[in-house]
Amino acid sequence: MSDTTLTQLAPLASDFYGYESLLSDQEKSVLAELRQYLEAEVRPLVNDYWARAEFPTQIIQKLADLKLFGMPWDETKPFENSAVFRGWVALELARVDASVATFVGVQNGLTMGSIAVCGSPEQRAEWLPRLASGELIGAFGLTEPLSGSDSAQGLRTVATRDGDDWILNGSKRWIGNATFSDITVIWAKSTEDGQVKGFVVPTSTPGYTAAKIENKQALRIVQNADITLENVRVPESNRLQNGNSFRDTAKVLRLTRAEVAWAAVGNSIGAYEAALKYASERVQFGKTIASHQLVQDLLVKSLGNITASLGMVVRVSQLLDEGTQRDEHASLAKSFTTSRMRETVGYAREILGGNGIVLDYDVARYFADAEALYSYEGTREMNTLIVGRSITGQAAFV
Incomplete structure (x- = not known):
């Protein structure tokens, strides 16, 4: 969107002290466009999809077109935007549906964030643009059936070095987007040094399976899965090079x-x-x-x-x-x-x-x-x- 076609942002009555006024004109314009789309195209869908515990995949490309994926990361951000603006985006999404906000948070913050923060320049260049465009859907695999709050010490998923590859074994739980993700960032404890390391795992890799968690009574649109890793072979090039603990x-x-x-x-x-x-x-x-x-x-x-x-x-x-x-x-x-x-x-x-x-x-x-x-x-x-x-x-x- 060009600066000459800025969309007017009508203030939220619930923003009683007018915090939106802190945003730049460009940020207000993007937020207005997002708000209009969510009200017109997403709000009419969400109760039905929530009741059916299904995700409206037809909205993904528009969310990508609105540049919601990859906002903080140098390779993909469409303009200089603030953390306050990124917060407002999360607020706008959750104001309509928290599940949609969670989907974007997993794609943009957790998956792309892992690669941006812990990946090498080559890994950033390989994965971030494809995630930003919506070509790839990502997931973030940290929580486990027996490890949640104690993830810093209690991870049971292990990664064992085998020449130029790593072999991953273990399980993950509550992994958002994982029933239809193309890649999942898996965090596992190295058997070499006992440190937690990150791996970009294509979900088509043999030994990787994801089973949808049924009967949720919250965030029903989010497709959470139990992931099983059985001798999943991942090349060293897919280990996040700056994710070493x-x-x-x-x-x-x-x-x-x-x-x-x-x-x-x-x-x-x-x-x-x-x-x-x-x-x-x-x-x-x-x-x-x-x-x-x-x-x-x-x-x-x-x-x-x-x-x-x-x-x-x-x-x-x-x-x-x-x-x-x-x-x-x-x-x-x-x-x-x-x-x-x-x-x-x-x-x-x-x-x-x-x-x-x-x-x-x-x-x-x-x-x-x-x-x-x-x-x-x-x-x-x-x-x-x-x-x-x-x-x-x-x-x-x-």
Whole structure:
């Protein structure tokens, strides 16, 4: 999009303090185009796909055309954009559907982020443009059936050197996009030095299998899978050359954790907007319930949660732009915003009464999806301990 055809961004009423004003004109234009597309083409689909636990693959190419994949990475970014803008993108996606936001986060932040942060220049050149264009779909394989919060030490998937190749054996769980990904970044512990290393694994490799996790009651559109690795042979050229310990893996997670906090704010806004619309239309005792004091109290509490959370995520992204963001900054934002999100979607469900548990009014979807956002990319407890270590100087993880 050229500067002469900038699309006007109408401010969100739920952005009560006007944080969108911090964006550049170019960023506002791209955000406006994204918002228009999501409202016109994605929102009408999501309840049906959520109910069926299927992913609307027809939206992938448009998301790629909007340059949502690869925004932070030099080889692919369409213009200079800020971390605050990238956060707003996550918010806009989650405001319509948290599953779509998660899909983009896995493709852009976790998969492409792993290659951008831990890959060699040659690996970046090979994989990032194809992921950015949507030619390839990526997944990020860290969590395991018996290893989640303790991934730094508890990984059981192993990588054994065999000449110019590596042999991977183990299993992964809760891997988003993995039922239809073309490549998956697998993190495994080397049997040589005991350090965690990353590998770009084409999903067509013999010994690699992915089975969809059924019966989820949150983020049902996200295609999570259990991955099994049985003597999967990967060439040394596919080992991420700068991913040589879990400290390197953590660099990727540091960049993506704050965007999960932004998505939590987006999910809160989606629920709040749906509840406000409902309250403005639903008549009880001869007038709309929006005119009742108790309903207004719930709406104002929701807006307060959203506004406080927005202030936090804006600042943590500014710190990233300034190069001063630390792990504890992102962890506090993720812990706080997801906790406030849980409260906010509860208020929205309360406002809708019985209608809050059916998909027709959207709130039931936001309510359920909040539980997944609350847990992934570090539980509240783990993020609390990261912040606690920072402020006390004492580690209390075990």
